[in-house]
Amino acid sequence: MSGRRFCSFLIGLAILLPGLDTFASSDPTFLITNGSTLYRVTNNAVETFQLDQSITAMVTAPDGTVWAGQTRDTDSDGNAELYILDDPLGTPTLLPQGDFLNPRAVSLAFAGNQLYGLHSTRLYSIDIDQQITTPVGFNGVTGTNGGSLLYDPSTDTLYNAVNTASILYTVDYALINGINPTATAITPISVPNGYGGTEVFDGQFYFAGVTSNQMRLGTIDPQTGEYTQTRVVANVDRQIAVGLAVIPEHSAPADLDQDGDVDDTDYGLLFAAFTGPGSGPPGDPAADLDNDGDVDDADFALAFAAFTGPGESSNVPEPASLGLLAVGGVAVGLRRRR
Ligand SMILES: [Ca+2]
Numbered sequence: 287m288s289g290r291r292f293c294s295f296l297i298g299l300a301i302l303l304p305g306l307d308t309f310a311s312s313d314p315t316f317l318i319t320n321g322s323t324l325y326r327v328t329n330n331a332v333e334t335f336q337l338d339q340s341i342t343a344m345v346t347a348p349d350g351t352v353w354a355g356q357t358r359d360t361d362s363d364g365n366a367e368l369y370i371l372d373d374p375l376g377t378p379t380l381l382p383q384g385d386f387l388n389p390r391a392v393s394l395a396f397a398g399n400q401l402y403g404l405h406s407t408r409l410y411s412i413d414i415d416q417q418i419t420t421p422v423g424f425n426g427v428t429g430t431n432g433g434s435l436l437y438d439p440s441t442d443t444l445y446n447a448v449n450t451a452s453i454l455y456t457v458d459y460a461l462i463n464g465i466n467p468t469a470t471a472i473t474p475i476s477v478p479n480g481y482g483g484t485e486v487f488d489g490q491f492y493f494a495g496v497t498s499n500q501m502r503l504g505t506i507d508p509q510t511g512e513y514t515q516t517r518v519v520a521n522v523d524r525q526i527a528v529g530l531a532v533i534p535e536h537s538a539p540a541d542l543d544q545d546g547d548v549d550d551t552d553y554g555l556l557f558a559a560f561t562g563p564g565s566g567p568p569g570d571p572a573a574d575l576d577n578d579g580d581v582d583d584a585d586f587a588l589a590f591a592a593f594t595g596p597g598e599s600s601n602v603p604e605p606a607s608l609g610l611l612a613v614g615g616v617a618v619g620l621r622r623r624r
Pocket residue numbers: 359360361362363364365366367385
């Protein structure tokens with residue numbers, strides 16, 4: 287495909303893929319489920335999407351993929367379903383990944399690349415590739431039912447939070463093969479209820495849950511247990527298990543060859559790295575512009591939105607690039623200084 291024809295292809299693609307906004311902030315985006323309703327929350331906006339399944343737990347993998355679990359066994363085979371939430375910054379869609387959560391996992395957390403699930407007081411390791419759920423043992427938390435797992439990669443610590451007793455525990459998850467892990471109570475936490483979702487992102491402990499018919503988003507101080515509300519997300523009519531995943535608001539720069547512009551060369555690299563929806567991880571992680579673990583149409587749409595043309599700075603897009611193009615060496619010099 288010629289560069290020009292390839293560009294036309296991408297123009298057509300971008301027209302088919304609405305809903306992009308600008309590259310602006312490094313603040314996180316929050317994905318919150320209440321049944322089959324998904325809220326996408328940024329500093330500026332709350333958007334609402336309908337999923338085709340009811341989700342009770344979400345978690346972000348180290349590669350950026352958002353995984354979603356379901357406690358309802360939709361096909362009545364005894365196992366609950368696991369999904370990838372594809373294109374979380376575009377139009378989020380559930381992609382089925384297997385039907386093997388047995389028993390169902392109400393809460394999910396990745397500790398490194400290992401996925402764990404919590405159901406009632408039982409902890410499970412979940413092998414995504416082999417599609418096997420293995421009991422690890424009881425979570426070591428007594429006198430309380432269930433709760434939400436969260437993992438802090440900066441300290442390699444797995445926590446159990448937001449249980450019915452509202453106490454934050456650390457869980458010694460490394461004790462596997464049927465030996466019950468031990469849990470250590472850290473502090474009471476003042477979260478509004480016990481059905482929330484939790485996730486650690488960039489050192490912050492986030493919580494989302496329903497109180498008084500309102501979906502609330504906030505942070506938990508892991509030392510003092512103090513809950514601080516960030517915002518009311520929406521009015522809701524059901525207090526059910528809430529899934530929370532936190533992802534970067536945007537997106538790697540689309541200048542894949544790092545020459546300062548976003549042009550057909552970058553599109554070509556993106557095209558070469560194409561994996562399709564939910565089929566990552568990509569060979570070239572830099573091509574996964576929306577950080578959702580794959581390289582698909584959503585990444586092309588982001589690259590298209592960032593198009594500058596050859597030789598034009600991707601940081602300060604302006605229409606005067608054609609003159610600079612004629613003196614490419616000068617243009618490179620200007621870009622490098624930025
Ligand atoms: Ca099933």
